[in-house]
């Protein structure tokens with residue numbers, strides 16, 4: 001062609017330049033957008049991502065021997081766990097214990113070893129004291145003479161488990177397992193198996209709370225969505241009212257209601273329905289009732305907002321096509337409200353799995369949940385690694401459940417509004 | 418035709434109020450014959466949907482009775498009325514495929530599987546959407562969705578189908594195409610259709626008869642031709658088609674022809690109004706019934722006006738003249754050599770026959 005209309009070829013000549021210009025023009029916009037969200041990103045980083053990774057890191061990080069007796073730890077790592085260690089390991093451990101005693105770290109080391117195998121604290125402190133006076137060079141014979149426990153495989157397995165910087169022992173403990181003397185993973189003794197039971201109980205209570213929230217919340221959300229706005233606004237305020245009062249106050253109110261001399265029991269006794277007060281507080285009933293009450297709005301809100309967006313015309317269409325009201329509701333309305341309901345239910349379930357205050361206040365002994373155990377390890381036993389591992393396994397369980405849900409229903413089906 | 422066939426659907430003195438204060442529908446009477454295509458036409462808010470909803474059973478009349486096939490239906494639940502319905506926004510169930518949507522009315526009627534499949538296929542073929550069975554409504558265009566909605570309203574073979582502004586969400590071209598499609602299907606299946614629209618041209622092209630609504634009252638019930646040619650009051654004349662209006666007082670009436678005083682001039686028009694002399698009325702005449710020059714047969718009104726605007730429309734020319742104090746008087750002149758010479762500023766002789774001009778009651782709206 002002889003016209004001056006640019007062809008595809010001579011337009012492409014400009015391309016690199018054009019791209020550069022485009023990038024330049026967009027860079028400014030991008031930077032501005034980034035600056036706007038920067039405070040949020042930093043906030044999330046410092047309040048969420050950083051603490052969470054730190055916590056998860058603690059659940060596998062195990063520096064106690066590597067930091068305090070590096071040479072001994074390196075040797076033990078190589079030990080095969082088939083027969084007792086040789087003189088080289090005995091002498092390194094012996095010397096290291098002496099140094100640890102001088103540096104006053106022997107207590108911490110002993111404590112940590114003790115949590116792998118009981119009796120290790122007294123063994124290490126006692127031996128360290130005696131070893132301080134030992135000047136010979138046959139540590140193996142001397143230590144075996146000091147205490148026969150130095151000749152047991154279990155003792156050395158405890159060292160072996162802690163000899164590497166990263167360890168799965170906390171996670172094993174969180175699932176009621178441990179390493180045996182041969183370094184194999186075996187279940188904990190029966191009397192020390194508590195965490196799996198606790199996890200199962202937590203899942204059971206959370207499921208109950210979720211089911212009750214669905215049973216109570218779904219009809220209410222429906223009512224809210226069909227009432228004229230003057231009435232539904234008032235009702236919505238009542239639904240949200242619990243958010244305006246402190247969690248502590250609301251939970252304590254349930255104590256007043258449900259304790260053995262509380263309002264409910266007094267009323268039932270007075271009416272002659274029961275002859276002895278029911279145990280509704282400081283057990284699982286108390287936990288479930290109070291948590292259902294507290295978490296109910298989290299189910300109602302997403303369900304309501306999805307229901308609000310379902311046009312009544314669908315029900316009309318279904319009725320005109322010959323469906324009874326019940327059939328139309330089940331086949332046409334319910335499936336459309338499901339994204340909101342399942343989003344709300346998942347929210348309630350995940351919130352209740354990690355719930356702490358309510359079980360702590362009203363759960364008594366039997367109504368405790370796994371977060372109460374985590375708090376115990378964080379605050380009382382100071383076994384942060386185990387606490388972190390429990391929290392980590394909770395996170396894993398939630399992710400697995402979410403994955404299953406995603407498989408069955410599809411996360412794209414979730415709607416929070 | 419028997420009485421039942423003339424009154425397949427019958428509204429008898431139906432009233433409806435939602436709030437106990439305002440009557441949304443007042444004294445509504447309408448008989449619809451079997452197989453007829455009747456349209457309720459009126460501006461938004463005039464109570465058309467309310468009437469349709471009462472017929473479908475989603476609203477109950479405050480007073481009066483509705484009969485379908487001779488049976489009073491006021492106390493029959495919607496799902497037992499066997500009425501097909503089409504809604505403005507399609508109302509296809511978003512969580513079901515097209516086939517499931519169509520199968521729904523058949524499944525609630527407990528039809529066998531093979532029969533359901535057979536009928537769904539036939540209904541989809543009817544609206545030329547074979548092969549779309551497994552799509553979701555969202556994956557179809559507006560026009561396709563509306564065709565599915567039509568198929569769904571017909572698949573269970575109801576003898577009465579209601580349509581509430583079904584084409585309102587479509588663009589103009591698609592709307593016209595769907596109008597013909599619905600019309601053809603109506604002719605083929607012989608179902609009775611009650612159609613609601615606020616679009617007068619849609620009503621004119623599709624309907625056997627049209628009920629023109631305003632303020633909850635039927636202003637006129639007539640064939641499209643009757644409505645256009647013989648509107649009974651100012652509302653209908655204004656609402657249907659284009660219309661030139663002159664306001665004046667009745668001076669006298671004789672043999673159905675009255676003479677009006679408009680701006681000091683005397684105009685002859687067909688007396689549709691029964692009002693006595695001295696009443697203010699409205700004279701209405703269609704633009705295409707007005708001619709230039711006074712040499713035509715049967716012309717008994719002729720006035721001089723000045724041309725304000727000429728717009729070329731190809732087959733015709735639209736001329737706006739100022740006449741009798743009204744400067745929005747429109748003429749539609751066929752595009753011929755005779756009318757080619759009109760230009761802005763000319764003085765022209767504007768004329769019409771009193772048979773085409775109608776003196777109408779002025780109704781408030």
Ligand SMILES: Nc1ncnc2c1ncn2[C@@H]1O[C@H](COP(=O)(O)OP(=O)(O)O)[C@@H](O)[C@H]1O
Pocket residue numbers: 435436441459460461462463464465466467468
């Ligand atoms: N469910 C309802 N509640 C109260 N008022 C309504 C309701 N539906 C319609 N209306 C009122 O009734 C009047 C007629 O409405 P409608 O029948 O929808 O008119 P149209 O379909 O002709 O536009 C309107 O003024 C509208 O506000």
Ligand SMILES: [Mg+2]
Pocket residue numbers: 462465466467581
């Ligand atoms: Mg309407």
